[in-house]
Amino acid sequence: MKNNKNLDVPRIVIVGHVDHGKSSFIGRLLYDIGEIQEEKYSELKKASQKRGNEFEFAFLLDALQDERDQGITIDTTRIFFKTKKRKYVFIDAPGHKEFIRNMITGAASADIAILIVDVNEGIKQQTKKHSYLLKLLGFEKVITLYNKMDKVGYSESKFLNIKSNLETFLSKIGIKSYSSIPISSRKGDNIVTLSKETEWYKGFSFIQVLDEYKIHENNKSEFIRFPVQDIYKLGDKRIIVGRIESGKIKSGTKLIFLPSNEIVNVKTLEVWPKAKKEYEVGACIGITLSDQIFVDKGNMASDIKAPPQLTNRFESRLFWLSKKKISFNKKYLMKINTGEYEVSINKIKKIIDVESLIEKKKTNVEKNDICEVVIHSSELIPMDDYTFNKSTSRFCLLDEKEIVAGGIVDIRNYPDQREYRDNLNQNIIPVNYAVSEIDRSIKYNHRPGIVWLTGLSGAGKSTIAKNVEKRLFQKNINVFSLDGDNLRIGLNKNLDFSPEDRTENIRRTAEVANLFTKAGFIVLVSLISPYRSERKKARDIRPEIFREIYIEASLEVCSKRDVKGLYAKAMKGEIKNFTGVSSPYEPPEMPNLVINTSKYSIEESVKKLETFILNEFSF
Amino acid sequence: MQSNLNKLENESIFIFRQAYRSIPNIALLWSLGKDSNVMIWLAFKAFLGKIPFPVVHVDTGKKFKEMYSFRDKYVKKWDLNLIKGSCPSIHKIDPSLPPAARSAARKTEGLRNIIKEKNFRGIIAGIRRDEQGTRAKERIFSPRTDSGTWDIKNQPPEFWDQSNFNYPKSVHVRIHPLLSWTEIDIWEYIKCEKIPVVDLYFSKNGKRYRSLGDEDITLPVESSAKNVDEVIEELKISKTSERSGRTMDHEEENVFERLRSKGYM
Structure with a gap:
């Protein structure tokens, strides 16, 4: 139980272009650290000689008959080995383009990724493709090996040149090179021990790098995810089995089941022969529930705080x-x-x-x-x-x-369709829309959205909104502009500018905007909306499609513009609670976009907002 | 439990549950060896104490007598639903195979017959990647045609615990819950969980069996390891391979691949 960390067995995948020496590298490594069993060595020596070669390290992994004859790796292979520090599993993934599905099969289960490049040949198509796939599979860093250094006379400049090209490429796709090592599988340089041939190299040998490498658990999310794998009936118990993908579960844990939205407590944990008190990521467990709800295979039980x-x-x-x-x-x-x-x-x-x-x-x-x-x-x-x-x-x-x-x-740009908020008030049962929001989106070919323009009076909110509305409309976008002033004429007629009424004004406006989004519209809301807390409430109605735009202009600039003559009146005290003068304005802390209208012309500001909306809400 | 064993155990349980959920009519191959005992143990864990499918022993009739008495004892103790399959005589087997491999191929035929007779769509087998080169290339869920053949060059992709289970009726799936385990993992798990194994694994007169097959084609290895702890210590320093006592593996370079592509485990 002690030192659990050291007992983990990291899984290492090694990828790279065909023939850049993946299998040979592993064979060499195993030989140098004394992991090749004697009889295997002599068996392989025989096989190498039969094909007229000296000892071929790659044969160790390329056990299939065909691979020995063709000299390539067809499928992924596992090799187990240990260093002084810990045990490892090597997954050798084929580099040939035809075998990408095998490369993915190998790499998807790995903890550490190694990318190997032949310094003589340089970066090739599969070098790049494999790197890209590693990124897709979730890797953020790789150990890079520059192989066949013996073929380029251990040239430092050759090494640096290829290293710089490769690192430029890797950084573009978001992968860090954890360590770059010049090696030769044929001669064994810098694999287990540092080589005299590369005295210019100041780093560590591969084995040293590997032993120091810290494995990060793939999933650090604290929120519970427990996908239902199956349901077993044992006696009168109905046991839901599955694997915890993130978070921890114990008796009493509150779970929400999707898609049913039902919230229940975990009653008991079911593990043979005896359950522990609590289980965490990776554990395959069974649970029973405090209430009988309908649960099916494939449902997702999760944290009530942050469900999927x-x-x-x-x-x-x-x-x-x-x-x-x-x-x-x-x-x-x-x-x-x-x-x-x-x-x-x-x-x-x-x-x-x-x-x-x-x-x-x-x-x-x-x-x-x-x-x-x-x-x-x-x-x-x-x-x-x-x-x-x-x-x-x-x-x-x-x-x-x-x-x-x-x-x-x-799904960063897609609406959450789990309307659990409606369940909060059990007496209001929303009518299901016969035409769904998604149907409308598909027809209009864009997503709905709430674009909330906040800023001082005179900053330019309505002007920008009106122009953007016109331009989007011409592009066949279903768009509508809601203006604070106009709403006050009708819907919000009974409200004044007191803090309470401002709050209600915002709530109503946000709800109207929400209805428009249900109809598939992109709604532009121009509202001073001075309080952060109130804007947050508006955002909370549909956070996934709400975008806050700060139309920025200093009080000085706005009062100079004073298009409606309101600042003059406010300064004289004729208007109470005027934002910026006699009432506070709290600028957004993290707006999705800031447009400073004292810096940009109307035309430029309009263009900026239009581009932003098209990017955010088009498919 | 060590964290790597814990991880392997959970992976195997996940595979068992996935197989039971996705494949109709499955069975577990119980060869009476250490690995298949570990499998039975893991199946107890996966299904919470009662294995919901039969275990199959494909009997060559040439196992050690200790293995047969072990079988008869634990069938009762573990309350297993045992199906015994028999093997055809050696004369019906491909004569081009080297002698020991030809003998082992009887088991392939026996397995094929029982699959056909009982219409099994999934067979759980305790092979491991570290045992032998071609086993290292296996998938966890590995489809076989009705003749039992393994299409090595065209294996389905398998990633993120997702596999294909949608196969025609003529195909059965080999399920390999122990694929990622190593020999030493197996012994450490046996120790940790106190799983019973046949005594043949422990040293008698300076020799023990490291891998158990038919009596006539399995040789013991030099060893003084008398119990599980000593076996583990021995394996930590051993440089010979686990199947070195299995003569069939060493007759010709590609014999194991030939056997496996025909349906051997």
Whole structure:
């Protein structure tokens, strides 16, 4: 029980272009640290000689007959080894382009990633593709090995040159090079011990780097995620089994089940032969509940504080593995967590060329492409965004009998459709809209949104809003502008400028905006809305599509402009509670956009807001 | 429990539950060896004390007598639903295989027959990646055609605990819950959980069996390890491979791959 950390066995994946020496490197490493069993060594020596080679370290891993004959790795292999410090498992992933699905199978379960590059050949297509896939699989750093140094005469400049190119590429895709080591698998340089051939190299040997490497648990989210794997009936007990993907569970833990939205307590923990008091990430457990609610396989039990979103439309970054091209007309089976859903692909946003990292000029997604798509499901799916919880935001797609793609979820711009707030007041039962919001979005080809313009009177809110409304309308966007002044003529007629009434004014305006979003509109709200707390309440109505825009202009500038003559009146004391003069204005702390109208012209300001809206709410 | 064992245990339980949920009519292969005893133990954990499917012993008729008495004792003690399968005679097996491999191939035939007879769609087998090179390439859920063949070059992708279970009726799936375990993990788990194993694994007259197969094609290794602790200590320094006593593995370079592609575990 002591020193648990040291007893972890890290899983290492090694990737890189075909022939850059992945398997040879592992073979060499194992040989140098004395991990190759004697009989295996002589068996392999025989096999090497049969093919007219000296000892081929790669044969150790490339155990399949075909691989020995062709000299390439076809499938992923596992090799177990130990250093003085700890045990490891090596996963050798094939570098050949044809075997991407095997590379992914290998890399998806790894804790440490190693990227190997042949210094003689330099960075190749699969070097880049594998790096990109590592990023998609959740890696943020890699150990980079510069192999075959013996072939370039241990040249430091050659090493530095390729290192700098590779690091530029890696930083573009968001991966850090944890350590860069010049090695030779053939000669064994800098693998277990530092080499005399590379005295210019001031770093550590590979084994030293590996032993010092700290494994970070993939999932640090504290919020409970417990996808229901199955339900067992034992005696009169109904036991829900699953694996804790994040958070901790004990008896009494309050859980919300999605998609039903029911909240219940954990009654007992069920583990054979005897349960502990509490379980955490990674544990496969069973639970019984305090109340009998309907629970099914694939449901998600989670923390009531931060449950996953429920959505039937989301974006995803996909890697496509099938020979069959992507199709809009097909139904795919999506497997996410323990759930299965029928989905269709609505739109390909872009296909990424992993070499240049720019969009590919083609419209067809083919085998081994990486792309961004919009996916639609007929059912609501509980899911997290990839940046929030890695393990509950990744999925695979099946086309009948074949896994065709893997992907990660991006729902940052999509509305949560779990309207649990309505449950708070049991006496008001909202009428379900016959035409759903998502249907409207699809028809209008943009998402609904609330764009909330706050700022002093005279800062330019209404002027900007009016112009932006006009321009968006011309672009066929369903847009409507709600103006504070205009609302006060009708809906808010009975309200004055006292703090209480200002609050009510904001609440009503926000609710009206909310209704418009249900109709699929992008609503521009121009309202001084001076208090942070009130703007937060407005945001809370639909936080996922609410954007706060600060139209900034100093009091001096505004009072000079004084288009409506209000500042003059306020200064004389003719208007009470005038924001900025006799009533406070609290500028936003974290607005989504700031437009300073004393710096930018009306035209420029309008353009800025228009671009922002198009980016935020288009599909 | 050590954290790596804890992790392996949870992974295996997850696989068991996934298999039971996704594949109709499954069975567990109980070879009476240490690994398959660990599997039974893990199945108790996965299904909370009662295994909801049969265990199959494909009997070559040539196992050690200690293994048969172990079987008869624990069938009762563990309340297992045991199905015994028999193997065809050696004369019906591919004569081009080297002698020991040919003998081992009887088990493949026996397994194929029982799968057909009982219409099993999933077979849980206790193979591990560290045992042998081609086993290292296995998937956790590995589809086989009705003749039992393994299409090595066209294995399905498997990532993020997602697998394909949608196969035609003629295909059965091999389920490998111990794939990520190593020999020493198995022994450490046996020690930690006090799982019973056959005495043949422990030293008698300076020799013990490291891996158990048919009596006539399995050789003991030099060893003084008399109990689980001593076995673990021995393995920490051993440089010989686990299956070195299994003569079938060493007759020809690719014999194991040939056996496996035909449906051997």
